[in-house]
Amino acid sequence: MANIKSAKKRILVNQKKADRNKAIKSSVKTAMKKVFAAIESGDKAAATKELAAATKTIEMAATKGIYHKNNAARKVSRISKAVNKMA
Numbered sequence: 001m002a003n004i005k006s007a008k009k010r011i012l013v014n015q016k017k018a019d020r021n022k023a024i025k026s027s028v029k030t031a032m033k034k035v036f037a038a039i040e041s042g043d044k045a046a047a048t049k050e051l052a053a054a055t056k057t058i059e060m061a062a063t064k065g066i067y068h069k070n071n072a073a074r075k076v077s078r079i080s081k082a083v084n085k086m087a
């Protein structure tokens with residue numbers, strides 16, 4: 001453990017930010033799983049609804065700097081393509 005007050009604060013702040021980032025990344029993964037689950041079940045309406053929710057979650061993560069904008073765009077593109085591919 002650090003001895004200097006500012007170093008102790010840095011450790012606490014970094015841990016708090018890491019926990020926040022981890023939670024947001026987890027919510028993005030969950031949202032994507034919901035979209036793919038809806039696709040597997042063959043329910044186009046549910047897949048479209050989940051796609052909108054997942055897109056919002058991914059875009060929010062990108063604006064917060066948790067994902068790079070290109071990474072977020074790639075994720076959105078892949079799930080959109082999967083939903084559009086449904087019959």
